[in-house]
Amino acid sequence: MLEPAENIEQFQIDRLQEEAFGYFVEHSDPATGLIADTALPGAPASIAATGFGLSCYSVGVERGWLTRRDAARRVLTALRFLDQSPQSRHRQATGYRGFYYHFLDLRTGERAWQSELSTVDTALLIAGCLTAAAYFSGTDADECEIRALADRIYARVDWRWALNRGDTLTMGWRPPGRFLKHRWRGYSEALLLYVLALGAPEHAIEPQHYAAFAEGYDWIPVAGETHLHAAPLFIHLFPQAWLDLRGLGDRPMRARGTDYFKNTRRAIALQRDHARSNPGGFAGYGEHLWGLSACHAPRGRRRLRDGRWQWLLGYANRGAPFGLDDGTLVPWAALACLPFEPEAAHAALTHMAAGYPGLLNKGRFAGGFNPSLGGGGPEGWIDERVVGLDQGLVVMMIENWRSGLAWTLTRTIPAIRLGLKRAGFDGGWLRETEAACG
Structure with missing residues (x-):
């Protein structure tokens, strides 16, 4: 067991960010540039993790962990593969209609695990492509090619096809020709998907589709304010890894006098309130140990440390309030919330360093933990x-807190500005940009 002073050193933010960044160097395939879903041996690539990785390479350059040339070559390897890999209705293709399958063989890029052609995960991938293109703005051949490939990959995505003649985007498609029955309607990580689909240079959707998405919002009263509810933490965080929504509101937000950044701060406060009140009586929960989101856990009936029996949910979208909770927490929550609630995040990190040193796996936070279950330590x-995905979110959110790098880059992307405007966003940097232009 480490001494408390050593624990706090181990949990230093700089070190955690560098270790999280190292995931994308260690778990990318040198031939395809794809990023593994997890660090487990034999894990397939995740196109969403690849999107995070493409965004994180710029952080590595700025922090001195990677040379600009090395980072550009890594981005170029991935973009060349994505551009040239098979796009067809074939079951083992890499993608179709510009979209990509959720999971791909890390080395061949063929569809893995019979996964779906995923609209939202493709959006995370495209966000990574565009962020890399915004960063690598030089005149040498590699950086010029990065920008050309990112533009082509984005332009190829047929967002209108993914509507499947409906008013909102479908969640995906499976070969040989079946759309998933569920659609992106109501507040979710698909906020980023809609912005990209609205701002696309080709096959863009229309503002009424965003309006239909927002019609499904679930508003709840919180401390005299109106809060846009989503129980899992990642829903609030994923879009804002890329989108600077400070002071920006779409029509539903403006009508209630708030914005997505403030809404996320309330969501964090609600999670901390839930941990303090601890209605499930789970071990460890409190003001400085919180974080309910999508993660894995054991599944089935298990005896807790205190002798009670609890049904564990396996992989689930945990959240609060009004969400699933079986005592399983995500240890990366504090780092990902640094731009929104830095004091609470620092307090949580200090608490975990002092009491839960086993949460780090080779310097990186594990996907989840459940202190109510018996184990080798607290x-x-x-x-x-x-x-x-967790490592990418950690790298990007720490950097947005430190320097605002990803937010600065995406504010320069015309498609992001156009997508936000077509979705009805106003205020913040959007208004400042318009004022500066004339």
Whole structure:
């Protein structure tokens, strides 16, 4: 067991960010540039993790962990593969209609696990392509090619096809020709998907489709304010890894006198309130140990440390309030919330460093843990997975807190500005940009 002073050193933010960044160097395929879904041996690539990785390479350059040339070559390898890999109705293709399958063989790029052609995960991938293109703005051949490939990959996505003649975007498609029955309607991580689909240079959807998406919003009263509810933490965080929504509101937000950044701060406060009140009586929960989101856990009936029996949910979208909770927390929550609530995030990191040193796996936070379950230490059960999405979110959110790098880059992307405007966003940097232009 580490001494408390050593624990706090181990949990230093700089070190955690560098270790999280290292995931994308260690778990990318040198031939395809794709990023593994998890650090487990044999894991397939995740196109969403690849999108995070493409965005994180710029952080590596700025922090001195990677040379600009090396980072550009890594981006170029991935974009060349994405551009040239098979797009067809074939079951083992890499994608179709410009979209990509959720999981791909890391080395061949063929569809893995019979996964779906995923609209939202493709959006995360495209966001990574565009962020990399915005960063690599030089005149040498590699950086020029990065921008050309990113533009072509984005322009190829047939967002209108993904509507499947409906008023909102479908969640995906499976070969040989079946759309998933569920659609992106109501507040979710698909906020980023809609912005990209509205701002696309080709096959863009129309503003009424965003209006239909927002019609499904679930508003709840919180401390005299109106809050846009989503129980899992990642829903609030994923779009804002890329989108600077400070002071920006679409029509539903403006009508209620708030914005998505403030809404996320309320969501964090609600999670902390839930941990303090701890209605499930789970071990460890409190003001400085919180974070309910999508993660893995054991599944089935298990005896807790205090002797009670609890049904564990396996992989689930945990959240609060009004969400699923079986005592399983995500340890990366504090780092991902730094731009929104830095004091609460620092307090949580100090608390975890002092009391839960086993949460780090080779310097990186595990995907989840459940201190209510028996185990070798106070952490209880710890997920053996280190997850690419978690590491990418940590790298980007720490950097947005430190320097605002991803937000600065995406503010320069015309498609992002156009997508936000067509969705009805106003205020913040959008208004400042318009004022500066004339």
